[in-house]
Amino acid sequence: MMRILHVSCSPRGQISESYRLSRKIIEFLLEREPAAIVVDRVIGTGAISHIDESYATALGGIQQSSAERFPEGAMARSEELIQELESSDCMVIGTPMHNFAVPSALKAWIDHIVRVRCTFNATKDGYKGILRDRPVYVAVSSGGRYSGGRARQPNFLTPYIKTVLGVIGLSDVTFFSVEGSSLGPQAVTEARAGADRALREHFSPSCAPVSPARIA
Helix, strand or coil: CCEEEEEECCCCHHHCHHHHHHHHHHHHHHHHCCCCEEEEEECCCCCCCCCCHHHHHHHHHCCCCCCCCCCCCHHHHHHHHHHHHHCCCEEEEEEECECCECCHHHHHHHHHHCCECCCEEEECCEEEECCCCCCEEEEEEECCCCCCCCCCCCCCHHHHHHHHHHHCCCCCEEEEEEECCCCCHHHHHHHHHHHHHHHHHHCCCCCCCCCCCCCC
16 A cells, blocks of 8 residues: 655644645645555654764764664654655655755754665765655745746755755655745735646646555
8 A cells, every 4th residue: 555755844834835735746646546545744843853962873883773772862763764754655745945945844854864874875986875766746835936037046955855865765856836925925826826737737647657666
């Protein structure tokens, strides 16, 4: 049975544009796979703390760490979050753009799941991802516009997410966005309509269905 991991990163919760857009993505996925299980990981309210001494110690000197060796702290949480990701067949991330990049809540989650000798290896030829690839959909909301002819702000969020997920083996990443949410109701209406069009085009019947990936 297909498992969809939904990572929700906005401090505004379910009233946020990124949450709204991410749920629309999930609706399209459920149309293809009605029996799919959605696993919600809400992190926007600070539910995940930053990495701590146990995490740094393990990465610095222990070849293979585990939740049994570190029953508390960031390393145990890292094990939990990585297992949650590994057991998913598809991931949907709903995130706002904060100061042109990812919010601190999402960065904390990334720091837990991007872990050397666990989700990637450092080799003489560079970083090699360990996780099997699977579709990742990212729903982004931003107060200003960062793409297209009316862009007026930098964008470090999308290239960073693509790069850091690629390090652990996740290269099938698709972005959808609602931009200009602070520019007034008309701008929000236009941005939502544009995002809806992009979703319909991507998930049209001509697109190949999302098939559950076999769990190694």
